[in-house]
Amino acid sequence: MSEFLYVYRGGNRAGLSPEQMQQVMQKWVTWMQGLAEKGHLKDRGHPLEAGGKLVNGRSKNVTDGPYAEKDLVGGYSLIEARDLAQATELSKGCPILERDGSVEVRPIMQM
Amino acid sequence: MGSAPRNPIWHEPAGNDPARCESLEHLFRRESGRMIAALTRVFGVHNLALAEDVVQDALCRALEVWKHRGMPENPSAWLMTTAKNRAIDVLRRERRARAFAPELERLLESEWTFTPTIEEALGPHAIRDDELRMMFSCVNPRLGEESQVALILHILCGFSVKEIANAFLTSAAAIEKRIARGKQVLSGSKRLFELHENADFQARLSAIQRALYLLFNEGYHGSCAEQLIRVELCREAMRLAAVLTAHPLAAIPATRALLALMCLHAARLSTRVNESGSLSLLGDQDRSQWNTELIAQGQQLLELAATGEELSEYHVEAAIAWCHVTAPSARDTDWYQIVSLYDTLLAIRPSPVIALNRAIAVAQHEGPARGLAALRGIDDRGRLATYPFYPIALGELELQCGRRAAAREHFAVALPLARNPVEQEFIEQRIRACDNQAEPRSGG
Numbered sequence: 001m002s003e004f005l006y007v008y009r010g011g012n013r014a015g016l017s018p019e020q021m022q023q024v025m026q027k028w029v030t031w032m033q034g035l036a037e038k039g040h041l042k043d044r045g046h047p048l049e050a051g052g053k054l055v056n057g058r059s060k061n062v063t064d065g066p067y068a069e070k071d072l073v074g075g076y077s078l079i080e081a082r083d084l085a086q087a088t089e090l091s092k093g094c095p096i097l098e099r100d101g102s103v104e105v106r107p108i109m110q111m
Numbered sequence: 112m113g114s115a116p117r118n119p120i121w122h123e124p125a126g127n128d129p130a131r132c133e134s135l136e137h138l139f140r141r142e143s144g145r146m147i148a149a150l151t152r153v154f155g156v157h158n159l160a161l162a163e164d165v166v167q168d169a170l171c172r173a174l175e176v177w178k179h180r181g182m183p184e185n186p187s188a189w190l191m192t193t194a195k196n197r198a199i200d201v202l203r204r205e206r207r208a209r210a211f212a213p214e215l216e217r218l219l220e221s222e223w224t225f226t227p228t229i230e231e232a233l234g235p236h237a238i239r240d241d242e243l244r245m246m247f248s249c250v251n252p253r254l255g256e257e258s259q260v261a262l263i264l265h266i267l268c269g270f271s272v273k274e275i276a277n278a279f280l281t282s283a284a285a286i287e288k289r290i291a292r293g294k295q296v297l298s299g300s301k302r303l304f305e306l307h308e309n310a311d312f313q314a315r316l317s318a319i320q321r322a323l324y325l326l327f328n329e330g331y332h333g334s335c336a337e338q339l340i341r342v343e344l345c346r347e348a349m350r351l352a353a354v355l356t357a358h359p360l361a362a363i364p365a366t367r368a369l370l371a372l373m374c375l376h377a378a379r380l381s382t383r384v385n386e387s388g389s390l391s392l393l394g395d396q397d398r399s400q401w402n403t404e405l406i407a408q409g410q411q412l413l414e415l416a417a418t419g420e421e422l423s424e425y426h427v428e429a430a431i432a433w434c435h436v437t438a439p440s441a442r443d444t445d446w447y448q449i450v451s452l453y454d455t456l457l458a459i460r461p462s463p464v465i466a467l468n469r470a471i472a473v474a475q476h477e478g479p480a481r482g483l484a485a486l487r488g489i490d491d492r493g494r495l496a497t498y499p500f501y502p503i504a505l506g507e508l509e510l511q512c513g514r515r516a517a518a519r520e521h522f523a524v525a526l527p528l529a530r531n532p533v534e535q536e537f538i539e540q541r542i543r544a545c546d547n548q549a550e551p552r553s554g555g
Contacts, residue, residue, distance in 0.1 A: 013171070017271035021174050022139035028178030047175035075179055095178075 003042060003108040004079040004087040008094070010070040011101030027095035035079070040090055045077035070100075078108075135186065137343075139170055141350070142187055143269035146194045148245035148303070149238045153198060153219075153229065155212040156248065157298045159266075165201060169194040195233050202229070213301055240306065242267065243358055246351060247304035250318035253296050259322045260329075261286055262293035268347045278344055280334045280530065306360055316361055320369050320425065323348045323355075327373050331380065336531030338384050345380060349373045356412075365423035367416035372425050374409030375432035378402040390537040394441035406436050427456040446476035463494045471504055479511035499528035499538065506541060519545035 013024065035041040050072065052065040065072075074096075081087035084107055091103040143166055150162035172193050173186070183189040202211065206219060218228040231237065249262040264270040264278075272290060276283040304315065329335075330344030352370040355361040382396040413429050431452045438444035453469035466489040474482020486492075486505055495501040506521035522542045529535035 013174070015271070015273075017274055018139035018143040018170055018269035019137065019274070020271075021170050022137070025139075025174045025177050029181060032178070032181070044179050044181070047179050074175065077179070 001080045002083060002087075002110065004081055004084070005104075005106045005108055006045070006077045006079055006091060006094070007104040007106065008074045008076065008096050009072065009102045009104065011074060011096040011099045012069070013099065024095060024099070027098075031093050031095055032077075034093065035090065040080050041077065042080045043078035045075055047075040048073055070102075074101075079105075135182070137346075138186055139173070140269035140347075142190050143170060144245070144267035145238050145242050146191060147266055148241040149191075149233050150194065150198055151245065152237070152241045152303055153202070153212055153215060153232045155210065156300050156303055158209070158211065159294060159298055161201065165194055165197045168197055191233060191238075195229065198233070199226075199229060239354075239358075241303065242354055243361065244303040244306060246319055246354070247306065247312075247315045248297055248300070249293070250315055250322055251293075251296050251300075252314070252318070254293055256322065256325060258289045258293045259318065260325050261289045262297070263322055263326065263351070264344075264347070265290050265293075267351065274340075277337075278333070278335050278340050279329065306358075312360070316355075316363070316366070319351075319355065319361075320365060323352050324369060324425070326351075327376070331376055331383075334530035336533045342380060345373070345377055349377065364416040364419045365421060365425055367412045368423055368425035368429050371409045371412035371416055372429035372432055374405045374412060375429060375436050378405035378409065378436055384533065388533065389540070390533050393435065398440070401436060409433065409436075422455075422459075424456060424459045427452055427459065431456070441475070444475070446472050450476055461490075463489055463491050464498070466490070466492075467495065467498075467501055467504060474508055474511075479508040483508045483512070497528055499525045499530065499534055501525075502528070503538065503541070506545075510541075510545065515545045 013021070016024065032041060032044060036044075050065065054063045054065065055061070056063065079087055079090065081090060084105065087107075088105050091105050094101075094103050096103060146166045146169065147159075147162050150165055151159055154162050169190055173190055177183070177186075202219060202225075210216065211219060215228060215232065218224040245267060246263065249266060250259045254262070261275055261279075264275050265272070270278070272283050272286050275281075275290075276286045279286070304311075306312065309315075327345055327348035330341040330346075330348065333341060333344070335341055349370065352366070352373055355366045356370050378401045379393075379396060381402070382398075382400045383391055385391045385395075409429065410433065413426075413433060416426060416429070431449055434445055434449050434452070449472045450469060453465060453472060456465055457469065467486065470482050470485035470489065473485040483505065486501070486508070489495070492501065502521045502525035506518045506525065509515075509518035509521060519542060522538055522545065526535065526538045526542070529538055
């Protein structure tokens with residue numbers, strides 16, 4: 001088994017009613033549960049606050065977030081899968097995709 | 112629906128603490144209304160928009176955190192704590208710049224009383240009252256009934272403008288306007304409606320009963336084709352009616368009768384549309400699928416409501432609904448009793464729709480010819496001109512009299528009045544019945 005990082009980006013939630021927000025949340029809970037039950041969820045990871053700082057280059061120039069909504073990293077999880085192909089396949093169930101978001105699947109370098 | 116596991120549309124058995132038996136279903140919607148009401152009391156009604164922002168923020172945080180970490184043990188408390196922390200930030204940041212609730216203003220100024228005041232104001236007991244006070248505030252007499260209902264759905268039930276527009280088959284722009292106007296009127300008053308020692312209490316309570324009745328009816332008889340949306344409207348009306356009956360000041364007999372009538376109607380809700388998605392009238396509904404739990408609750412509430420002097424329209428309507436749900440079949444229904452209850456109801460609240468239902472009961476009791484006469488004798492039947500069920504009733508009774516051509520004409524009149532595909536399909540099916548062979552059916 002290898003490890004992979006899922007990086008969640010974007011996922012439009014503008015104009016959602018409370019009921020719709022709950023539905024989105026429940027889809028995630030179900031999806032994560034499914035991964036956990038099959039032994040693929042190494043670490044649920046965390047959501048990230050929207051704001052933050054960007055420290056850049058030799059000058060250590062500090063700028064504020066936020067970034068364009070579609071590029072904004074909203075959270076991450078740690079996944080266990082056979083190979084990149086399987087990890088990619090598993091990510092297709094992620095509810096963020098239904099709301100125009102993306103999942104970046106990155107193999108963690110083995111030592 | 113059909114034979115799927117029973118999912119009672121109302122989760123709060125009478126008399127128990129509602130907070131304990133609520134499910135997680137519709138949690139965000141329910142808590143949204145509660146939190147807005149509670150925060151509005153702290154911020155003042157003029158800061159309603161700020162309260163809405165704070166609640167939106169708390170719901171967004173819940174969405175983000177729970178989707179990664181799973182739902183907490185007590186999600187309601189988690190949400191309230193999150194909203195409270197955010198409210199504390201806002202109050203600290205803006206207490207110099209903005210006026211908050213006048214009755215709390217001094218308490219919020221001093222650091223000694225700041226935190227305890229907020230803890231108290233956003234504690235579970237206060238919230239129950241705040242939800243009720245918000246309900247009373249929404250039925251401001253300066254607003255029309257439609258605006259009151261829209262405002263209740265938006266603020267207390269967390270329905271978005273689009274969701275309300277869908278449910279009422281109205282444009283989002285029209286609903287937006289109603290809600291904006293409602294909020295403007297609300298914000299004009301500095302504080303939420305005071306429940307105790309208020310001369311307007313009875314009048315406002317009647318207005319809430321009426322608004323919840325309209326909300327329930329929109330779900331039950333309304334024009335929206337989607338069964339799911341209709342069930343939700345009924346459920347919300349029942350939830351808020353249950354909040355009323357749980358409060359000693361608001362739990363008057365008419366309130367209990369209102370909730371009784373909702374339970375007794377809701378018991379039949381899942382059978383109003385059959386497996387193929389078409390409309391199923393009372394006589395054709397599968398009575399074994401009626402929800403016995405709701406019938407029992409309705410009956411118990413109706414018994415509790417049978418005190419005091421006042422016989423409200425809700426008492427009478429609940430009694431009619433009770434006659435229906437306890438009858439073994441449409442044929443073995445006490446139609447005489449139902450006709451006389453409709454007479455009583457018409458005396459309390461004259462309405463052509465009630466007269467229409469009475470005429471259908473007359474037809475069941477005395478035959479289709481007498482029913483037709485009653486239909487044609489409805490005083491203000493002009494007001495039924497766009498209501499498809501008037502020509503449908505005429506058509507059904509003509510068909511029962513064996514006059515297929517006349518029946519067909521009535522159904523043809525009804526067809527363009529259909530408000531959604533379900534009604535349209537139903538009327539087309541009746542027209543086909545006229546063309547093929549008469550298959551008499553009972554009304555409902």
